[in-house]
Amino acid sequence: MDPHNQPEAFSPDRRAAVLVETLPYIQQFRGSVVVVKFGGNAMVDADLAARFAEDIVLMHSVGIRPVVVHGGGPQIGEMLAKLGLESEFRDGLRVTNAETLDVARMVLVGKVNREIVSAINVHGALAVGLSGEDASLIEASERNPDLGFVGDVTAVNPAILERVMAEDLIPVVATIGVDTDGQAYNINSDTVAAALAGALRADRVMYLTDIDGLRSDVDDPGSQVSRLDVDALEALIADGTISGGMIPKAQACIDAIRAGVGSAHMVDGRVQHVLLLELFTDLGIGTMVLPAEETLP
Numbered sequence: 001m002d003p004h005n006q007p008e009a010f011s012p013d014r015r016a017a018v019l020v021e022t023l024p025y026i027q028q029f030r031g032s033v034v035v036v037k038f039g040g041n042a043m044v045d046a047d048l049a050a051r052f053a054e055d056i057v058l059m060h061s062v063g064i065r066p067v068v069v070h071g072g073g074p075q076i077g078e079m080l081a082k083l084g085l086e087s088e089f090r091d092g093l094r095v096t097n098a099e100t101l102d103v104a105r106m107v108l109v110g111k112v113n114r115e116i117v118s119a120i121n122v123h124g125a126l127a128v129g130l131s132g133e134d135a136s137l138i139e140a141s142e143r144n145p146d147l148g149f150v151g152d153v154t155a156v157n158p159a160i161l162e163r164v165m166a167e168d169l170i171p172v173v174a175t176i177g178v179d180t181d182g183q184a185y186n187i188n189s190d191t192v193a194a195a196l197a198g199a200l201r202a203d204r205v206m207y208l209t210d211i212d213g214l215r216s217d218v219d220d221p222g223s224q225v226s227r228l229d230v231d232a233l234e235a236l237i238a239d240g241t242i243s244g245g246m247i248p249k250a251q252a253c254i255d256a257i258r259a260g261v262g263s264a265h266m267v268d269g270r271v272q273h274v275l276l277l278e279l280f281t282d283l284g285i286g287t288m289v290l291p292a293e294e295t296l297p
Helices: 012-029 046-061 073-082 098-121 159-166 189-199 230-238 246-258 274-280
Strands: 033-038 065-070 127-131 138-142 150-156 170-174 176-178 184-187 204-209 227-229 263-268 287-290
Touching: 012 274, 033 046, 033 189, 046 065, 046 098, 046 274, 065 098, 065 159, 065 189, 073 098, 098 127, 098 170, 098 176, 098 184, 127 159, 138 184, 138 189, 150 189, 159 170, 184 189, 189 204, 189 246, 204 246, 204 274, 227 230, 230 246, 230 287, 246 263, 246 287, 263 274
Parallel strands: 033 065, 033 204, 065 170, 127 170, 138 176, 150 184, 204 263, 227 287
Antiparallel strands: 138 150, 176 184, 263 287
């Protein structure tokens, strides 16, 4: 393409303006911890997964300290089906007996985690795969006996994450936790991302979703909320505006903010390079949740 005859969006002036726009954000976030929950379509679409890895590497390259947290519900379901095992759900959570837990650990730690690490390491020896069982990173307890080995986070021991980041590496965490007796539990990845972000005093926690952010009307894309504080978000849950599958992500944002995280973000993982657009542009692209004392424009 002739550099002197390009569409305006690709002109040298426009590209230079985009680069200049990112500069204050790069300066602002250098040295800060950003926890990213990887999930949704971005996890199962190979092209989106590759773009996600590029975003994480670029963040790391400009001095941000990213921590990737992932689940793998669809992959677990697929493996259970291949093994002839049925999946039972209660209130949106997979009932996890001992056999299902073994499959979940195998898929999350042995497959999904390794794939994310490999995608990042295409760009250099940067990522280290971890499970919440490693060094008792994620301590857990049983959520409900009817759900089997589904856990809640009871404590986070972030020392192993801090040591990995001190070596200028990127931790990639599979969301299996362990109790004091060594029993493993599968834990919701949104919940784990909030807990790790709080324990690390992260500047931001970012949740990749399959919609463009929080909507006041889930069926109306035009009702996206770009910013709100944690009190307003709690009110939207209480009055039923937020319901169904958005409640766990909204609650995870609330938990993260209450634990001291600077801001929480819900962004559309189906958009290529969505992390960069949210972090490094003036308008952002998703929904930002802020502490109650923040003044919103």
